[in-house]
Amino acid sequence: xxxxxxxxxxxxxxxxxxxxxxxxxxxxxxxxxxxxxxxxxxxxxxxxxxxxxxxxxxxxxxxxxxxxxxxxxxxxxxxxxxxxxxxxxxxxxxxxxxxxxxxxxxxxxxxxxxxxxxxxxxxxxxxxxxxxxxxxxxxxxxxxxxxxxxxxxxxxxxxxxxxxxxxxxxxxxxxxxxxxxxxxxxxxxxxxxxxxxxxxxxxxxxxxxxxxxxxxxxxxxxxxxxxxxxxxxxxxxxxxxxxxxxxxxxxxxxxxxxxxxxxxxxxxxxxxxxxxxxxxxxxxxxxxxxxxxxxxxxxxxxxxxxxxxxxxxxxxxxxxxxxxxxxxxxxxxxxxxxxxxxxxxxxxxxxxxxxxxxxxxxxxxxxxxxxxxxxxxxxxxxxxxxxxxxxxxxxxxxxxxxxxxxxxxxxxxxxxxxxxxxxxxxxxx
Numbered sequence: 001x002x003x004x005x006x007x008x009x010x011x012x013x014x015x016x017x018x019x020x021x022x023x024x025x026x027x028x029x030x031x032x033x034x035x036x037x038x039x040x041x042x043x044x045x046x047x048x049x050x051x052x053x054x055x056x057x058x059x060x061x062x063x064x065x066x067x068x069x070x071x072x073x074x075x076x077x078x079x080x081x082x083x084x085x086x087x088x089x090x091x092x093x094x095x096x097x098x099x100x101x102x103x104x105x106x107x108x109x110x111x112x113x114x115x116x117x118x119x120x121x122x123x124x125x126x127x128x129x130x131x132x133x134x135x136x137x138x139x140x141x142x143x144x145x146x147x148x149x150x151x152x153x154x155x156x157x158x159x160x161x162x163x164x165x166x167x168x169x170x171x172x173x174x175x176x177x178x179x180x181x182x183x184x185x186x187x188x189x190x191x192x193x194x195x196x197x198x199x200x201x202x203x204x205x206x207x208x209x210x211x212x213x214x215x216x217x218x219x220x221x222x223x224x225x226x227x228x229x230x231x232x233x234x235x236x237x238x239x240x241x242x243x244x245x246x247x248x249x250x251x252x253x254x255x256x257x258x259x260x261x262x263x264x265x266x267x268x269x270x271x272x273x274x275x276x277x278x279x280x281x282x283x284x285x286x287x288x289x290x291x292x293x294x295x296x297x298x299x300x301x302x303x304x305x306x307x308x309x310x311x312x313x314x315x316x317x318x319x320x321x322x323x324x325x326x327x328x329x330x331x332x333x334x335x336x337x338x339x340x341x342x343x344x345x346x347x348x349x350x351x352x353x354x355x356x357x358x359x360x361x362x363x364x365x366x367x368x369x370x371x372x373x374x375x376x377x378x379x380x381x382x383x384x385x386x387x388x389x390x391x392x393x394x395x396x397x398x399x400x401x402x403x404x405x406x407x408x409x410x411x412x413x414x415x416x417x418x419x420x421x422x423x424x425x426x427x428x429x
Contacts, residue, residue, distance in 0.1 A: 002083055002094055007068075010087045010094075016067040017051045019086065023074055023295070038074060038295045039063050041325035074295060075208040078108055085208075111181055111234055114173060115203075115211040118183055121162055122155025122201040122214075132156045134219055135200045142264055143344050148271045151246060155201035157216060161194040182213070182230040196227065202263045204228075204235065204281070205245040212240065215263055215281065226262075228281055239288035241278040242266055248296055250275030256299040258331075258355060259285070265339040272348045277339075285317045290324035300328045301358045306335040315368045318361040329358035 017026060017033055026033040026049060037047035037058040046060040057064035063073065071082040087094045126132045126149070135156040139149055156162075168178055175192055178184045184192050199216030206212050213229030229235050243266035251257045258277045260266060269277040280289055285302070293300050302317050304310035314330045321328040331354050333342050343351045 002080060006092075006094060007083055010083060010090070010092055011054060011066060011068070013090050013092065014054075014067050014086045015051065016054050016056065016070070017049055019067050019089070020049050020056060020070055037061060037063075040291075041294055041298065076206055077208050081208065108233065110173075110177060111232075112210050114168070114177055114181055114183070115213070115234070117167070117171070117173075118162075118164060118178075118214070119153055119155060119201075119203045119211050121164065121167060122157060122196075122203075123150075123153055124155075125158060125162055126154060126156035126201075129156065129158065131158045138200060138219060142268070142340065144264075144267055144271065148267060151270070152243070152267055153203045153205070153211075155203070157194065157196040157199050157201055159198040161197050164194055165192050181232050181234070199227065202242070204240060204242055206234075206240075207244050207248055209245055210234075215242070217263065226282055236288075237281055237283060238286040239292060240281065241289060241292060242281050243270070243278045244292070246270065247276050247278055251296045255297050256301060256355075257293055257297055259289075259293070259300060259302045260339045262338075262340075268340040268343050269351065272343045272351070274343070274348060274351055284313070285320050287320055287324045290321055290326055290328070294324065294326055298326065300326065301331055301355055302328055302361070303331050303333065303339055303355070305338055306332045311368060314361065315365055318365040321361055328361045330361050330364045331355050331358035 020026065020033075020035075024035040024038050024047065026035040027045075029048075031050070031052060033049045033051070034045045035047050035049075036042055036045050037060055039058065040061040042060050047056065047058045049056045055064060055066060056070055065073075067086055068079060068082040071077050071085055072079060075082075075085075077085065084094055086092075126135055127146075136149075139154065144154075164178070165175065165184060168175055175184065175186075179186050179192070182195055184194055186192050196214065196216045198219050200219065202215040202217065203211050204213040204215060213232065213235035215229070216227045218225050218227070228237065231237065242263055247257070247266075247270070254276045256276060258269070258274065260269070260277055260279050262279055262282055266277045266279045278293070280286075290300070300321075302314065304314050310332060314332075317328065317330070333339065333354060339351070342354075
């Protein structure tokens with residue numbers, strides 16, 4: 001445990017304005033600094049940082065705390081991790097004994113170490129194990145070179161297993177901890193088996209650089225194509241984005257992020273110098289995903305396949321962005337393409353042309369509804385009902401279109417005699 005005296009020393013020597021400025025653009029406002037809150041969507045700054053008091057506070061979402069709490073909230077760190085991050089920035093040496101950690105911190109650290117050990121073992125098997133050549137050949141066929149494979153810490157789990165169980169036993173690591181992480185399964189009191197085998201392994205890394213889970217892409221086509229870690233104390237699929245750790249600097253530099261579906265989409269884009277791509281681990285976009293991205297940029301582009309499934313996914317994602325209080329954009333690839341195949345064929349310039357043509361999801365959603373319900377009287381009525389389900393203060397231009405549609409509805413109803421106007425100005429059916 002880090003001593004209380006050392007924690008106070010680190011907090012006193014740190015500049016909360018300097019630390020927060022790495023993530024938020026701050027402007028001087030009297031004795032304090034203000035900026036747009038990174039924890040919720042807003043247009044008027046309500047996020048305040050006080051150097052004198054060493055705290056931050058948002059008057060919009062009521063979050064706040066010390067420099068340590070900011071890093072814990074922004075980068076999903078534990079308290080000891082946040083303290084060590086600040087100490088390292090200011091060149092303060094911290095001595096920490098694992099046997100004195102609190103139970104929660106100790107437990108998480110043990111789980112993180114197991115994941116790190118597993119990732120190192122998988123990577124060794126990819127590059128040094130004879131059977132790993134099959135996985136390397138597969139990656140090569142997908143255009144992934146060795147430098148990129150190492151950047152994303154890719155690995156391999158052989159058909160007969162990676163030796164994980166024996167490795168953990170040799171290091172006296174409780175197998176039950178590996179069961180909790182989804183690395184191994186258990187059939188009986190002393191009967192364990194590996195979950196990942198005959199697969200290319202994709203470590204899933206938190207924004208803080210901690211390995212929280214794994215994905216596996218099958219080489220044996222008789223097995224399910226992809227396998228992800230189950231929900232664990234470290235891994236929550238609905239709030240985790242693949243590639244965010246590798247992309248966060250690129251996102252801040254370009255002030256935009258492109259959201260794709262799969263591991264290899266992110267890797268292919270990164271290899272072609274699109275350094276701001278992340279993936280939803282093959283699942284539908286969630287509100288938590290959107291809110292995590294909004295901490296890094298408000299300029300979010302969701303990249304979809306151009307088929308019917310992609311169009312439906314775009315419409316669904318609009319509703320997610322609305323619930324998160326964000327205005328996303330949508331870009332579409334030609335039918336039959338995904339980001340991986342498209343960027344390998346057309347390169348960086350081709351994919352950037354697609355991204356530069358992204359349209360506001362609000363506009364797309366409205367057009368999609370028109371295509372779905374038509375422009376007839378009945379269709380417009382159905383559109384109005386769908387639109388009324390959504391609430392987002394930032395959709396002013398879209399709201400104008402809605403009002404125009406409702407006005408057209410009223411005029412048509414009035415001409416047909418279905419609606420009349422009383423002297424009070426109310427509508428009567």
